[in-house]
Amino acid sequence: MTTAEDPMSATPPPMERTADGGRCWVKRHRWPTRLWHWVNAVAMLVMLMSGLMIFNAHPRLYWGDYGANSDKAWLQIGSRGDKGLLVLGKERFETTGVLGLWTDAKGIERRRAFPGWATIPSSYSLADARLWHFFFAWILVGSAMFFFVASLLNGHFRTDLLPIRHELALRHIWADIVAHVRLRFPTGAAAKRYGILQKVAYLSVIALLLPLIILTGLTMSPAMNAAWPWLLDLFGGRQSARSVHFLCAAGLVLFFLVHIAMVVLAGPINEVRSMITGWYRLPEDKA
């Protein structure tokens, strides 16, 4: 909870660490965490939206080394007649208006997988999407490496994110699930630490989805295949890597939706402020 070496910290509010009927301000997020959070948020949004445009150039996914139009796709977004369709294996889902067939901001009917409001740029351009994707890829990777090193050094991984033994007990996990379902969030001193579901959610992004999406992105590069052929063995071929890349993006979108919902439910002003200034006002104990 020291603030002296924290250049990003705003002046602490007057109630700093003074108990006030169970309420007090705590320093919740270190500056590397806050800096990375926002840089990463912007980078991920640009990567997602430009990535959806890149997908639009060939809206089919395959398993294995190769895959083109005459090969079997496990996922496909397209249109037939007046219907937008998502085809998953043998299942067909009608997605008219959202996927495959939609109208753009000018009211013109478009036959592309993802709609203009979800892509960068909003009208079809594979070249422009690649410019955005590969510029922000450097920002994403650079800021992730900075965050990894900082979090190893400042103890963020060890003290805040790594589950402790008793938290992994099924009973404890179940209790946290029940509390979330009832929208009962920790108060007082208990709110200083992440719950087990939070730890699992954050770790699944930081330690699983982000490394996977970066590695599968590199696996799609023919030059990287020459440099590091083991990438292809790891993911089972370039088209498998492309599929895993897409699934990781879907996983990150799912995390984002839950993350935003939890921020809104837990008190958006306090939560967002804590990720900007670092200071968090502990919720009052109900007792």
Add this chain to the structure above:
Amino acid sequence: MTISRRRLLSGLAVTTGGLLLSACDKINALPSVRSALKSAEGLTMRSQRVIAGRDALAPEFTAADLSPVFRSNGTYQPAGSAYEAHRQAGFADWKLSIAGLVQRPLSLSMAQIRSMPARTQITRHDCVEGWSAIGQWTGVPLKLLLDMAGLRSSARYLIFRCADRYGAMPYYESIDLIDAFHPQTIMAWGLNGALLPVGNGAPIRLRVERQLGYKHAKYVEHIQAVDSLNEYGLGKGGYWEDHHDYAWYAGI
């Protein structure tokens, strides 16, 4: 009042969304933004060159890995009577010239090229769009042709001029000498044990295996050794680079 809250809210959402979108598209169109975004290309190329080195080989596959159908893309059939006459003659009079900054300009017939030492490789072709196809390519290593012609020391790039037009513009591509002398860089005249089909670039095309498909110029007639890309087309080194802002370095 007849405007319901729902309509008002959805109207607001659409308007805000529309404003955001047009703002995004305006940012996308700013020349300063575009040149900043493009600066990543140089960083990517230098990094990949450092990691892969000059001679790291693209993965090669076995006959069991071949794509059942090798997709054709871009130009399927070059327009014009000149190409059609070549096709009907089985490309007997097709000439591949090597000129520019070379000591001995060459003009080779397909028969001469096919009689040269050949390399056969089963590699994966990756389109910038995202699909891949595995094919077996047979052709003469570009290095042999360049050694015959004798590159001058001022040569830095090779420009490949093609017989097809894309839209209204002639297709061309370019690579630097690192890729030109790479052992897997060949001028391919065979695909999957047969002569190269028209859809895949007959009679001869470039294979530059560590880059994306649009670099692999098809229907090649002239190879020009140059010291700079500025004098050809719009100066960015290729049809897609000139007209659609694709990256010149297509290693990813």
